[in-house]
Amino acid sequence: MADPIFGKGKYRFQVVDGFFKCPRDWSYINATDVAVDKDDNVYVFNRSPHPVQIFDKQGNFLDTWGEMGRHFGVPHGITIAPNGDVLTADTRDHTVRRWTKEGKLLLTLGTPYQNAPEQSGEPFNRPTHLAVASNGDYYASDGYGNSHVHCFDPSGKLKFSWGGHGSAPGQFDSPHGVFIDYEDGDKLYIADRENNRIQFFSLKGELLGQWTGLHTPSSVQKGPDGNFYVSELTHRISILDKKGVLQARWGDEVVDECVDDRPVGGGLPTSPARNPMLRGRVVKEPGPGMFGTPHGMAVDSEGSFYVGEVCDQSRMDRGNRNVQKFVRVR
Numbered sequence: 001m002a003d004p005i006f007g008k009g010k011y012r013f014q015v016v017d018g019f020f021k022c023p024r025d026w027s028y029i030n031a032t033d034v035a036v037d038k039d040d041n042v043y044v045f046n047r048s049p050h051p052v053q054i055f056d057k058q059g060n061f062l063d064t065w066g067e068m069g070r071h072f073g074v075p076h077g078i079t080i081a082p083n084g085d086v087l088t089a090d091t092r093d094h095t096v097r098r099w100t101k102e103g104k105l106l107l108t109l110g111t112p113y114q115n116a117p118e119q120s121g122e123p124f125n126r127p128t129h130l131a132v133a134s135n136g137d138y139y140a141s142d143g144y145g146n147s148h149v150h151c152f153d154p155s156g157k158l159k160f161s162w163g164g165h166g167s168a169p170g171q172f173d174s175p176h177g178v179f180i181d182y183e184d185g186d187k188l189y190i191a192d193r194e195n196n197r198i199q200f201f202s203l204k205g206e207l208l209g210q211w212t213g214l215h216t217p218s219s220v221q222k223g224p225d226g227n228f229y230v231s232e233l234t235h236r237i238s239i240l241d242k243k244g245v246l247q248a249r250w251g252d253e254v255v256d257e258c259v260d261d262r263p264v265g266g267g268l269p270t271s272p273a274r275n276p277m278l279r280g281r282v283v284k285e286p287g288p289g290m291f292g293t294p295h296g297m298a299v300d301s302e303g304s305f306y307v308g309e310v311c312d313q314s315r316m317d318r319g320n321r322n323v324q325k326f327v328r329v330r
Helices: none
Strands: 005-008 013-014 029-035 042-046 053-055 061-065 075-082 085-091 095-099 107-109 127-130 138-142 146-152 158-163 175-181 188-190 197-201 207-209 217-222 227-232 236-240 244-248 294-299 305-309 323-328
Touching: 005 244, 013 244, 029 158, 053 323, 075 127, 075 175, 085 127, 085 138, 127 175, 138 175, 188 217, 197 217, 197 294, 197 305, 236 294
Parallel strands: 029 075, 029 294, 175 217, 217 294
Antiparallel strands: 005 013, 013 323, 029 042, 029 305, 042 053, 053 061, 075 085, 085 095, 095 107, 127 138, 138 146, 146 158, 175 188, 188 197, 197 207, 217 227, 227 236, 236 244, 294 305, 305 323
């Protein structure tokens, strides 16, 4: 039976079920984020004993590095810098780091296991993601406990911060994913998850606009077709054009079940835009190409994309489907 196809019109994608060939008896546990390098090798950042797993574009295992408890506390976000270095964010040890592609540590921003006071505006309190601009500056989303974005110079010195907890323009409620569009003057996109929007800024932190109509966007990435691919924690994927107009979407077919009264997600209890949809969870296997809690994503040079999930949000281990590949149907 052929793998199912999703989307519509020019934006149809086929899932490649069982694409990643993990070493025997390995597991992702939580595939929190995915990144792709210039050779389309895929980096799966996860919370297993093998936190950085690297595969080629055919899904063959290439390498792994990092050790839980030593190099990582709770892996969260991963990005590939323009020169091929690897950028990571860790929500337990309150740091963001830069590594060589072989796993040699180059730079640590923040002090391991020492958090800034909650909502102080000072780095870090559970940072979620990191990206580097063309000029070498770093932009980190200090997502779960600080509601700010911080800019550091290439040496790691803090230059400025902006944001604050709220739903007004330029404020954040769980700034979660960072994407810098090198093709568009380094425009900076932030997935403002609990505010159900994506905001975009200049590198000076000037608000340029926002896209709404989303449900808890966790990651935003631009594809080679010029469109933007968004993973939404409430089990769906959206594809938007450069003006934010919806081109394709799937995942709304998956049914939530209310398993308790606690809101799910990283926002604070006082989140002004807490989404009532988050009181439910996907607790039954939704099948290939569908999602429980899509958390991070990446798009390769061929227009295929990858989605990683945090299965502990749904209390359901999807096995190899914790990270899935989708190929464009031409």
